[in-house]
Amino acid sequence: MFIGVIETMRIIFNFICNNLAPIVTFVCMMITIYFARKNNVTNIKSAYFNDIYDRFLFDSIPKYWNLIEFDKELHLIGFEKFTDNLSDFRETALFFKFLDRTFYNDLIKRIDDIDDYINEQANYKCHKDKQSIVLEKINLKLEALYLYIDHYRMK
Amino acid sequence: MASKNQVDLVFDNTIRCLAGYDYGVTVFDKQIKEHIDLDKSYFLHFPKNIISLSTSFVQGLFAKIIESIGKNATIERTNILSENDTLKDKVLSNLV
Numbered sequence: 001m002f003i004g005v006i007e008t009m010r011i012i013f014n015f016i017c018n019n020l021a022p023i024v025t026f027v028c029m030m031i032t033i034y035f036a037r038k039n040n041v042t043n044i045k046s047a048y049f050n051d052i053y054d055r056f057l058f059d060s061i062p063k064y065w066n067l068i069e070f071d072k073e074l075h076l077i078g079f080e081k082f083t084d085n086l087s088d089f090r091e092t093a094l095f096f097k098f099l100d101r102t103f104y105n106d107l108i109k110r111i112d113d114i115d116d117y118i119n120e121q122a123n124y125k126c127h128k129d130k131q132s133i134v135l136e137k138i139n140l141k142l143e144a145l146y147l148y149i150d151h152y153r154m155k
Numbered sequence: 156m157a158s159k160n161q162v163d164l165v166f167d168n169t170i171r172c173l174a175g176y177d178y179g180v181t182v183f184d185k186q187i188k189e190h191i192d193l194d195k196s197y198f199l200h201f202p203k204n205i206i207s208l209s210t211s212f213v214q215g216l217f218a219k220i221i222e223s224i225g226k227n228a229t230i231e232r233t234n235i236l237s238e239n240d241t242l243k244d245k246v247l248s249n250l251v
Contacts, residue, residue, distance in 0.1 A: 075171070080207060080241065087210050087248060112176070112211040119174035119209040 041099070048095055049153050056089045057146060065142065068118070068135070074125040076134065079118050086115050103152055110148060114141045161198035161236070162190045164205075172207040179215020187216075193224050193232070200236040208242060213249040226250065 064082035071077045090111050096104040121134050164186055166173070173179070191197040221229050230250050235243040 083207065083209065084241075084245070087245070090210060091248075112209070115209045116174040116211055119172035119207055119212070122172045122207065123170055 045099065049149075052089070052092060052149070056085070056092070057149070060085045061089070061142070065138075068138070070126060070128075070131045074127065074131075076118070076122040076126065079122060083115050083118055086111050107145075107148070110141070110145045114138065114145065117141065159198060160192055160195060161200060162187050163200045164202065166202060166205060168204055171204060172209070173205060173212045174209040176211040176215035176218075179212040180218060181215075183216050183219055188219070193220060193228075196232045196234060198234045198236050201239070201242055203238045205237070205242065206239055208245050210245075210249050213246055217246075217250060221250075 061082070064085050067078040068076065068082055069078050090108060093104065093107055093111075096107065118138060126134055164182065173182070187199070217229060217233075220233075224232070230247070233246065233250070235246050237243060
């Protein structure tokens, strides 16, 4: 019986030795494919982020944000280009719907929140004392959007 | 139903901008749903005091239309009447 056990172990050992090279090759191949795909997705993601940063976060959003102000009738004005730009940004971000649905949904929610807030505020006459509060609130929402995007980019 | 398959939307005179997905859905339910035939070209007339629409409002306004006839038919059949040209662009760009 002891000889039988040794014989079985020898057969198993031989089987492993004979098949080890193909198994190791297969595992290495799978690891290589996994990292290549991961790298590829990271590169595409990175290219998209560069585009978003260049076109929107560095350029148009701050530029059009500067045009928002209150007129003599105490109405919020000069926001149309800014909100149109948010719409363009929303459209550009569509790519993330297919890459990371959770991030995309949260991003859209944040963009819409800014857009809705500005459009709602534009309906009211805002007393001079309160105007800076409205502008500051838009600013804070924007800051939170930038931080959210930057945090996701660094992940 | 108007013979032109048109709805003249009504908002408070003090309102300049329309915002919010839920408000868009409410406007559709209360002012549009029963008054237009979605099987043919239709017209939505915004009063002149409306100068801006938020993206989420547009999406709420058209959510049930798109659900009913699809995105392509919605784009083909929707006509926006407004003294403010940017409203038309806003609607169409947010339907695509």
